[in-house]
Amino acid sequence: MSVRNEPPLARYPVAPEESKSMRSFLLFVLVLVCSTSLACRSGARRSEVPCTCGTPEADFHGCAHHLCLAGQRNPENPDCVCGTLTIPK
Amino acid sequence: MRLPCASLALLVALALPAAAQEKIKLKSGKVVSGRATAYDDDRQILSFRTEAGEEVQWPLDQLDSRSVYLIYASVIPKENGKGQLQLANFARDAGLYEHAARRYGYAKEADPSLAADVEREGAQLRRVAAEACLAKAREARQKGDEKEAQKWLATLLERLPNEPQAAEAAAMVEEGYAREANARDDALEQKLSDLLEKDLKKGKEHYDKMIERTRDGLTARNDGKAESLWKQALKDGDVVLEEIERLAKKYPDDARVQEGAPKYRQLTIDQMVEVHLHLASQYTVKSSFKAAMKEANAALALDPKSGEALAARARIEQASNEGLIDW
Numbered sequence: 001m002s003v004r005n006e007p008p009l010a011r012y013p014v015a016p017e018e019s020k021s022m023r024s025f026l027l028f029v030l031v032l033v034c035s036t037s038l039a040c041r042s043g044a045r046r047s048e049v050p051c052t053c054g055t056p057e058a059d060f061h062g063c064a065h066h067l068c069l070a071g072q073r074n075p076e077n078p079d080c081v082c083g084t085l086t087i088p089k
Numbered sequence: 090m091r092l093p094c095a096s097l098a099l100l101v102a103l104a105l106p107a108a109a110q111e112k113i114k115l116k117s118g119k120v121v122s123g124r125a126t127a128y129d130d131d132r133q134i135l136s137f138r139t140e141a142g143e144e145v146q147w148p149l150d151q152l153d154s155r156s157v158y159l160i161y162a163s164v165i166p167k168e169n170g171k172g173q174l175q176l177a178n179f180a181r182d183a184g185l186y187e188h189a190a191r192r193y194g195y196a197k198e199a200d201p202s203l204a205a206d207v208e209r210e211g212a213q214l215r216r217v218a219a220e221a222c223l224a225k226a227r228e229a230r231q232k233g234d235e236k237e238a239q240k241w242l243a244t245l246l247e248r249l250p251n252e253p254q255a256a257e258a259a260a261m262v263e264e265g266y267a268r269e270a271n272a273r274d275d276a277l278e279q280k281l282s283d284l285l286e287k288d289l290k291k292g293k294e295h296y297d298k299m300i301e302r303t304r305d306g307l308t309a310r311n312d313g314k315a316e317s318l319w320k321q322a323l324k325d326g327d328v329v330l331e332e333i334e335r336l337a338k339k340y341p342d343d344a345r346v347q348e349g350a351p352k353y354r355q356l357t358i359d360q361m362v363e364v365h366l367h368l369a370s371q372y373t374v375k376s377s378f379k380a381a382m383k384e385a386n387a388a389l390a391l392d393p394k395s396g397e398a399l400a401a402r403a404r405i406e407q408a409s410n411e412g413l414i415d416w
Contacts, residue, residue: 049399054155056225060218060244062187062414064400069407073159078112078120081155081188084163085111087125087135 054079113137114153128164135160154183170200178210186218190416215416219245219252226261235269246307247370248416259308266304274356281349288339292332296357299325303364312371319364326361330354362388362395369401378409
């Protein structure tokens with residue numbers, strides 16, 4: 001079907017495309033919000049355990065903060081030695 | 090389309106600086122935020138761009154030993170057995186005992202031919218860790234903080250029961266544990282002395298038994314005996330809680346009872362949480378993770394906000410998923 005034969009609005013698909021990308025964006029935001037809220041919920045219990053790196057107790061027992069248990073460094077605690085620094089080669 | 094792109098760009102721009110910052114600690118205790126830009130292995134110098142945009146270079150001897158450990162940990166791959174062994178020794182000498190134990194495990198895994206070295210250095214780790222534990226207990230006792238002293242003694246007995254220092258720790262527990270635990274309810278005992286002679290007598294007897302059995306579990310020479318003593322201590326605790334409820338109902342208008350009951354309840358719960366965590370620790374060492382988790386959950390059922398119980402549960406989960414760090 002040629003453009004010429006299309007109804008007038010179909011030749012100017014700007015509005016439908018805009019709503020399509022808007023829909024995609026809204027969908028993206030929705031997924032982001034849902035995943036964030038789920039992550040927060042599952043992290044809520046874990047976040048109850050504070051980072052104890054730097055205390056004598058953690059030197060013996062290890063730190064039970066969720067980032068430390070995941071092998072990552074807690075950026076908030078300068079005494080945290082879990083995980084690694086990012087050092088460009 | 091412009092709006093979503095702009096929003097996304099804004100989100101990314103907001104997220105980047107937070108993600109990019111890392112903190113490094115100098116020997117002086119000063120903490121600097123920024124980002125490592127390079128590490129010169131030969132000269133042992135870390136290049137760092139501070140939050141303010143300043144480029145600085147620090148020889149490792151200017152950094153806090155934890156930061157030095159972190160740098161070494163960042164540049165030595167897990168597959169480098171000898172490197173991990175050296176890193177473990179560094180961690181041990183810096184007092185990072187748990188990290189040292191983990192690194193010895195990595196070293197052995199990466200290079201099984203290092204097993205004898207790992208065993209020798211691991212024995213040294215256990216020795217210095219036990220000595221450090223005992224030193225902490227002595228220091229706390231000297232400061233008059235017997236509760237802190239008992240915490241370190243329990244750590245030594247649970248984690249390093251075969252070290253020579255364990256004998257002295259057991260003697261210190263024997264001598265100080267009950268004294269410290271009994272002192273917790275001294276004020277209540279004075280206030281409720283007449284009730285303790287009559288209605289509270291049964292509860293008090295079980296309370297004292299619970300403390301004795303906790304102590305005896307800590308100094309028991311074998312795991313089975315310790316387990317049995319701690320389980321009996323928990324039964325004592327249940328009786329105490331029942332007695333407290335009974336008295337609170339029996340004397341609804343007695344202000345002393347109504348005021349004292351929650352305090353005795355809390356003391357009892359604290360003691361029971363401690364016992365559950367001793368059991369959890371013992372089961373974890375034996376890799377009985379289900380049983381350990383059950384004890385941690387029981388502790389949390391009594392005190393959902395107990396930081397020690399929450400941490401214990403997280404550690405048990407970790408050990409159950411990834412294996413126990415062998416000291």
